[in-house]
Amino acid sequence: MTVQSYYLPRSLAEATALLAEHGPSLLVMAGGTVVMPLINEGVSTPEKVMGLRRAGLSYLRREDGALVIGATTPLTRLLEPDVFPLLREAARHTATWSIRNMGTVGGNLFVPPPAGDLAVALLALDAQVRIVRAGGERTVPLSGFWTGFMQTVLAADELVAEIRVPEPAGRVAFRKFGRKQANTPAIVTLAVHLRMVGDRVADARLALGAVGPHPLRARQAEAALVGRPLDADTVAAVSELAAAECEPFTDAIASDWYRRRMVKVQLARLLTAMATEV
Ligand SMILES: Cc1cc2nc3c(=O)[nH]c(=O)nc-3n(C[C@H](O)[C@H](O)[C@H](O)COP(=O)(O)OP(=O)(O)OC[C@H]3O[C@@H](n4cnc5c(N)ncnc54)[C@H](O)[C@@H]3O)c2cc1C
Structure with a gap:
């Protein structure tokens, strides 16, 4: 049919x-x-x-510092200069120009892993998802949006209308590790947001993609970072924890063993680089 x-x-x-x-x-x-x-x-x-392309959901705007992204905004628009650098970086590593011109920010929340690179960055920035149905709406944190592999909290009569991203207040970093430099599915995607007080981590969000049924936060690793300086011992311990708590899978691109290993290696490199930022 x-x-x-x-x-x-x-x-x-x-x-x-x-x-x-x-x-x-x-x-x-x-x-x-x-x-x-x-x-x-x-x-x-x-x-x-x-x-949905005529439903009026393609827009980017700033509200009280936050970036509000309409669900059908093409991925390409996230490369614009006024978009937060972490999101620009993630968009640059998401698919190709032609797919970015057609594919939407909202659509990236629904793709099965290893895709969903932008979603990983949105997760690290604590994005909120505005969900609308006839006669009502609700807002959920992106961290509570996914319930399983290709499953979300969305009911059959609901749509994702927009995504609200608070302005990052701290250090951020993004890394997509794949078999090639560009236009490649992820072995692991990482996005990190750290708020420092003095030389210690006051708040941490570590988001991982391609190593679970959907983008996920490495909660135990985050907890282990808080209150600690970003030194070599902390980085090693935190990277080990993140590798242990993710849920990698095997596909044509990488084995679950290699994905887990790359979480540890790539997160350690990312955090080490972030430690030298001022
Ligand atoms: C060749 C190729 C390479 C790619 N490479 C990458 C990559 O490197 N990294 C990466 O992250 N992604 C990659 N992707 C995935 C790409 O990012 C997604 O295809 C795109 O973001 C999906 O958006 P869309 O608007 O086209 O979704 P659609 O195809 O229109 O929809 C996808 C799903 O989302 C649902 N949906 C979409 N919008 C809404 C909404 N507002 N409310 C409720 N449900 C909705 C639809 O019902 C459908 O189930 C690639 C895709 C292709 C085809």
């Missing part, structure tokens, strides 16, 4: 009304970089598809 109906709502209200009317039988499509190949290859056979 091919697609029978294609809906192109002109507002968020129209989009959520259509979802309320049709429920899970209506496939939501943003940039279509994941959805369209699956439809074209007959893997996904939806009868009804709703495109």
